[in-house]
Amino acid sequence: MVKKEQDLQKVVEKAISAQKVPHVKFKGIDPRDIDVARLTKPSKETRQERWGKGLTFLAIILIVILIIAIIGFVGSHGLATFFNDKVNIFKFLFSSDWNPSAGKDHVGAAAMIVTSFAVTLLAALIAAPFSVAVALFMTEYVSHKRANLLQSVIELLVGIPSVVYGFLGLTVVVPMIRTIFGGTGFGILTATLVLFVMVLPTITSLTVDAFKAVPKELRKSSAALGATKWQTIYHVVLRAARSRIMTAIIFGMARAFGEALAVQMAIGNAVLMPFNLVSPAATLTSQLTSQMGNTVMGTLPNNALWSLALLLLVMSLFFNFLVHLIGKKG
CATH class of the missing domain: 1.10.3720.10 (MetI-like)
Incomplete structure (x- = not known):
């Protein structure tokens, strides 16, 4: 990091010394007045952009987790009818006999x-x-x-x-x-x-x-x-x-x-x-x-x-x- 700041300092000094036409921004500025450390730090806008991207990414992750949780919860309970209670899935889909209290042979939707x-x-x-x-x-x-x-x-x-x-x-x-x-x-x-x-x-x-x-x-x-x-x-x-x-x-x-x-x-x-x-x-x-x-x-x-x-x-x-x-x- 120190080497990068030194290189940037040299670039700034070279730019000021090579300035032929007086410019309002460079007039009266000494190379030692340039805060190289500040130039290398992220700006406020950059930090805001990073925060925005992070919050957006976090929201997407939460939504994905919520969707997966809903599908997993409903799926685990819904499939228990066929895996735990041994209800025939074809009878469930094509039978009209609906009385689950009477047993697994009466679960037709x-x-x-x-x-x-x-x-x-x-x-x-x-x-x-x-x-x-x-x-x-x-x-x-x-x-x-x-x-x-x-x-x-x-x-x-x-x-x-x-x-x-x-x-x-x-x-x-x-x-x-x-x-x-x-x-x-x-x-x-x-x-x-x-x-x-x-x-x-x-x-x-x-x-x-x-x-x-x-x-x-x-x-x-x-x-x-x-x-x-x-x-x-x-x-x-x-x-x-x-x-x-x-x-x-x-x-x-x-x-x-x-x-x-x-x-x-x-x-x-x-x-x-x-x-x-x-x-x-x-x-x-x-x-x-x-x-x-x-x-x-x-x-x-x-x-x-x-x-x-x-x-x-x-x-x-x-x-x-x-x-x-x-x-x-x-």
Whole structure:
């Protein structure tokens, strides 16, 4: 370190002695006045950058550890059903006989799996056209001020708690379905209508961002070629934002698949294979929230519920994989 300071001192002395034109910074400066040690120390900005990088790296490590811990915890408890309790994994996935208290031969989650996918797909199919239409109206047909007003309303819908949606479904949608179709009013159709309202803001917000990301030059070029506004929207805007729209729909499906409380209040929570849309059924999340507090840790009923949680985790990872795949293709 001393040799480096001596070398730097020589460079400074040589630069000052070689200065031909008087400079305000060098005028009256003696080579011995140069603090070489200070020049070799890291500056305040350098130290701040190092601290920033360190904190960022620490945050990334903590997030990775947290994700690994969650996957490990859920995985260890969920796989205990198959390794410790010797439940057949194929029977778990394809049997609809769900009564873990009766033994390992009665641990079948097929009814809940089918219901979860049915509710998710139906909610996404209903919400997607509405979301695209609302997003087009906000980005293509109204002024910026009115679009911001609509955006505020959509964000308000996002902030409403799930229990409020579930209560509205219980007090409004269930009696309506009971009046129109008969029966109890609980079922896949009721849960689908509740989830439709819940996922609509998510898909709409992401679709609005997708349409805003389409360059204005494409719209102007289409108009310059003589296309009408709707032709521009259909042939240019929708095609350019196609991958982002699909990503928005998948995010909405992930939200619907993982919703628990609102679905539990609207679907009836009966573990039966759904043969129609207006009979009580149960999803993976509704069964988890209603039964987890009634089991003892380490027993077969508890491990079976953890297996449902593991299945939900796998599906969440699958939805994220689809998002990355669509983004890469797009």
